[in-house]
Amino acid sequence: MLSSYGSSYSYPALAAIVIGSYILFTGDGEYFNVGKFLEETSPYSWAAAGIGLCIGLSVIGAAWGIFVTGSSILGGGVRAPRIRTKNLISIIFCEVVAIYGVIICIVFSSKITSIPTQDLYHPENFYTGYALFWGGLTVGACNLICGVAVGITGSTAALADAADQTLFVKILVVEIFGGVLGLFGLIIGLLVSGKATEFQRH
């Protein structure tokens, strides 16, 4: 009997082998063509996927941090009601992570303009599409991990503050270092997309 862990990975692999063998042995081997896929995929879809990944992953990170921190603040606040405004700092650190994603998405979406299809498949438009996709993925992944880091640190800060209030400032320093990580992703995302022009006719 297959374990559920093994079967969850073996079914997609089996399907890929069957479909790949069918294409290969029926004389359609050239149907699997990475270059054709890259050439025929619209730069609009790369750009839109990048923007969606950027804001989506950023919000997942921020929300994850906020719910971890928020539940710890409530739990600590029941035992030690004096922990209040200071611990909301952790929440607002998580919120900033989502704001970074929103800023990058606004910058990226200003590069999407409507042009006719026959002018779309041009090297500069391809560059814009790829830059927005990978830039958005960079920013989104950075903000996801940054939000989780700030959230878990913030939750620990709330519990430590409930036990001993001299600990809060020390953990806040760790939290600030975690919060700066999202800023690195934002800078790189801006640099990657900075050279990309708007979609334009040639």
Add this chain to the structure above:
Amino acid sequence: MATRRVKSTEKPSDDAAPAAPVLPKGMQAEKMRANPGPAIPAEVLVKLFGFTAAMLIAPIGCYYLSTNVLFPGSTVTGASIAAVVANVVLIAFVVVAMREDDGEESKKNK
């Protein structure tokens, strides 16, 4: 957390308040009306909504101000300014929160 739980089981009398008797619904409402608990000060609400609005509006507003008025066409500058403004709001909240909690503690010590 574990240490706190142990502490409360060792000497439950001075740490935990005696459990309030469960009142019927009507009496609970009567008690709530007589003693509605600590009121939320207006300045706390103003601070809360002020910082919420500032976090939502200030960075994005500064981005549009920068790209449309100050440096037209340069989105990277606008985005950098927006990121800086978001951090300024964050630092302002840290300062306000620290000052508020320290003030309450010193008031209690007097």
